[in-house]
Amino acid sequence: MRRQAVKVRIYPTDEQVKILAEHFGCARWWWNHGLNKCIETYKATGKSLSQSGLNSLLPALKKDKETEWLGECYSQILQSVSLNLSRAYQNFFDGKAKYPRFKSKHHRQSIQYPQKVKQVDECLKFPGKLSIVKAKIHRPLDGTIKTVTVSKCPSGKYYASVLMEYESEVASLTGEGEHPISNANGKVIGIDLGIKDFAITYDGKKVSKYPNPKHLAKYEKKLAKKQSIAARKVKGSNRRKKINKIVARVYEQVSNVRQDYLHKLSRKIVDNNQVVVVENLNVLGMVRNHKLAKAISDIGWGTFVNFLGYKLERDGGKLVEINRWFPSSKLCSNCHYQISELPLDVRTWICPSCGTHHDRDGNAAINIRAEGIRMLSSSGTGEANANGEEVRPIRGRKSKMRHSSVKLEAPASSNA
Secondary structure (H helix, E strand, O other): EEEEEEEEEEOOOOOHHHHHHHHHHHHHHHHHHHHHHHHHHHHOOOOOHHHHHOOHHHHHHOOOOOOOOHHOOOOOHHHHHHEEEHHHHHHHOOOOOOOOOOOOOOOEEEEOOOOOOEEOOEEEEEEEEEEEEEEEEOOOOEEEEEEEEEOOOOOEEEEEEEEEEEEEOOOOOOOOOOOHHHHHOOOEEEEEEEEEEEEEEEOOEEEEEEEEOHHHOOOOOOOOHHHHHHHHOOOHHHHHHHHHHHHHHHHHHHHHHHHHHHHHHHHHHHHOOOEEEOOOOOOOHHHHOOOHHHHHHHOOOOHHHHHHHHHHHHHEEEEEEEOOOOOOOOOOOOOEEEEEOOOOOOOEEEOOOOOEEHHHHHHHHHHHHHHHHHHHHHHOOOOOOOOOOHHHHHHHHOOOOOOOOOEOOOOOOOOO
């Protein structure tokens, strides 16, 4: 089974906007109340509340006069909140996420419908009072609809993220049971992600560089002007809320332009290659550098890798992530000699062993590709020699292969 999510714009009526506001409020209140109960229970007993334990609190709350308004909300929305809260705790205990936080009405609002959502022509039909909502379905919802998450972003727009399930696809780009690189026409590309140039690639023949568009920098003056206007408004006033919505629209525009660029570039790479090799970068650790945090946050490395992952998975390709500690820049791609240090400001260097002149990023892309081929070779499939290339010796820490999970398909241009 394969799953994929498509995010579509929805256009609720004024009455539906009121219903959604009620549901958002109920879901947010229940999350905060449930989180508070979990904290109190843990302090008292040393154990947290499970999903069933949280759900058992709902009937009494709906009968209580102070919280009887919870009964106006579609019941499965509240049950989904319980499920998400229990998963948030599980992810925290597994070390995959931070401790769950309380939600604010000033940030993005969302609710989840776990079942019974259908497509009716160019609309989505929801269970409960919401009923049929007009939608801009830019891509066919041709799978089995599992869950739908309805959200309202700070700019005031409404979206529905539709998670669909598909039967296992027998056919792929390389044939059933055959690894992509074992195909005679299979291509492997190594990608080094950077700041000066967004992506530096090597496909076995040439090194290509794709520039960093610096999306946020293009809108900085516009943002500064709108934010200075907002700062002069009285907190809590309608005028401040109005200008804050305009600021949110500018940020949304930056995000849309960034995603469009990442979609087009990832589509171009996936269309021309069967295996893509990238570094598993520690983005959260890198943004702690205050000098580079703004540039790293704007560039969108993690989103780009996610786009590559789900596109490759859908097209029968493979994403290989090598270890972040692999010395891709310090290793000579010609003789495999490894230098001890290479500061960030040094963009070119000469190998002391063989005398080869290296461009820092181009050399890294070559080494990343070679490491990906070595990893595939060590997996026992014998793909490394499919293109008749040499597998270089192991250097640095051991790398791992990661299989892509379900990725979110955001609104993008038609060729994304």
